[in-house]
Amino acid sequence: MALTERDIIQLRGTLQEAVVKCSERCLYQSAKWAAELLTSIPPTDDASEPEDSQMTEVPSDGLPSIVVTGNPDPEEAALEAKEINQYLLAKSFFDCREFDRCAAVFLPDTILSGVLSASSSNAPQNAATPKGKGKARAPTARSTGRVAPAVPKLSQKSIFLALYAKYMSGEKKKDEDSEMVMGPHDGGNTINKQLVVISRFLETWFNERTTEAGEVVGSQGWLEYLYGLVLAKDKNEEEAMRWLIRSTHLYPMNWGCWLEMTSLISRTED
Template sequence: MVNKENYKSELRSAILHLNERGLYSASKWAAEQLMGIVMDGEKNIPVRYKYLKVNSSTRRRSRTDESPSTLGAGSNISTPVRDEYNDGMDNDYYLLAKSYFDCREYRRAAHVLRDQTEVEECELHFLVEMFLLSRASYDEKAGEKRKEEENIELEGPLGKSDALNQELVLLESELSVLQKNGTIDSFGLYLYGLVLKEKGSANLARIVLVDSVNSYPWNWNACAYHELRLHNESLAKYEHLEGTFGYSNYIQAEIAKVRYSLREFDQVEDIFEELLSNDPYRVEDMDVYSNVLYARECFSALSYLAHKVFMTDKYRPESCCIIGNYYSLKGQHEKSVMYFRRALKLNNKYLSAWTLMGHEYVEMKNTAAAVDAYRRAVDISPCDYRAWYGLGQAYEMMGMPLYALHYFKKSVFLQPNDSRLWIAMAQCYESDQLHMIEEAIKCYRRATNCNDSEAMALHHLAKLHAELGRSEEAAYYNKKYLEMMEDEEREGPDMVKALMFLAQHCKEQKRLEEAAVYCTRLLDYTGPEREQAKNLLRGIRLEQSSSPAMDIDQFPLE
């Protein structure tokens, strides 16, 4: 005689084993067969009605912490902990719904669970099923999958459409009631935060997500939505965590990203090189590494990285962005745009792809497309200073400095320690349309305090003060510019201008020996400045008539 209980037990075990190994279709098949077994004495009910039958006899109570954690004002329920992996998992409805969920059949999952939650609030199944039910509603009934399909149908020139998630209001209402009643756990709060964020209620979403993290700190997804841009504070906390999680690649990657935001490229490069040696097939976060290699024009290293991620997993947004950076560095901007578009086909909310594609359109002088791409980026994340900066550049190219200044101000608010942003603002103020020189000087001064590695701000400060007739200030900044170039053993493009100004200024101030030194340095250059330096040296010799005559022959005039 067939032992149906044994079949059911074996099928339940098979579902778990298949699911553990990622065999989701086979797991779904087993779950459907489990639901298809008619027990002796049970009326053969059509499956569509059987799903609506509440069967709480197989549910088990779960063990919770002795003292439930508090969720602020959000919930009085702590997240349960299973005694064993299989305990509490023998509910057939749950297993079937979970198998549908894993196969991305969200409507089917929601349908199975819709009437399976009328049990005591502290049971594990209630909490888990409520999360799956709500998440299935979020992904399917609430319109996420349908919205993606509409995006494909309605997309504009850059994939932009007005498709919206139409049913978030209902889901928000359901989750709000659960939160007020205290019958929602940390995972439900996480989902509620997602819904609020999607609807644009960013502040309330942040509060709910903080409650979720406080209740269950291991849910990394809830933490990932916090972008407070407190870089130094974040760096201190991550370095503190290193004491406990010293071998965590995730912690190292987060430190690298914070240092990237602080533009500490040497340290970022070292961290990512170590990450790749420990985890050679890592694709996650490697697009940040590619940005560093791109900025430093490390062509060979970027080529190697692009090849490596292509061989590892070419159908990842990160991989497409890395390859896009590679072609951009080669000057093949059309091909670069193609890969950024491919990244957006894989994930149309991938922030870096929109921003980088905007940069490429700027290079191609396609300002309209660049503005569109940057606007999509700031729609996804208003905290992306690069997109605001890109918008400023685009409007500056179109000869609209007031618009450009507006966007540069937004970018500098988000990233106040980036000298490039202050310099961009200063150049807007300096433009012929605005000609606000004093404001430009203030911005250049801020840039000098923000690690202006190219010394551009110092040169511009010297030039503007000279134009305003402030020769002493101009001389001060020219000296600072020369000192910076000498300390770093670099030859800047404006060194000749600085030397010539200082030579003439010192001569006018009767500091003839100092003027002669600057003239001597100018003799090492070619061009008209060399001849001007010779004439200055002759003038200096004439003015030193009361002193021993200077031997002009000591300077190589030919």
């Protein structure tokens, strides 16, 4: 079915936003996919549509006019505005592949160790396991009868960047260890040592926001994607698929999430 001019304009705006959102979170392949698809859309006759209409929103409290996406959630938008300088610093560290320094901007080891030690003692073995048909369900503090440790009051974008940097740091060190100990082609038994840290932090974050009905209040899909990625790396394919599906429902324009799901399907078939 052919797209109307209105559909094309809407799709172009959605893809423009996807390029920036993925780039903000250092998901470069997903950003490239969205950009390639964006440039493949034929131009419309409506020259009045500004090219950067989806990327010019600036908070009203006098923050610098830089190319960042807005956030429809007022609470998240306020947190992102407050964190903007730290976020730019963290992203610059990530772009320079200084992953540990990037993560430490928002989640230094002192904060992580406190959250993770409390999470380890409070959480049951099946923490953050989705229950029901296609619904991701994490046990809440009310359901477990324990007081869940509080995670720092940060925007989801900053949490994603910090934990994704942890993940990339673990991947980098895993590759270095495998080459040093066994050579570049024999690293099948080495693991990413940051997977447990990321998984426990996300379990705690989801626990604090999950209702009795199994819905994660205010979540926007990016942390679900990261959790699914971590579970897949930890060979927990079934749970990983459930969280990845949830991520695509919340934000379908993350191409990397679809690729990870495809990889899991292929792995299961093998």
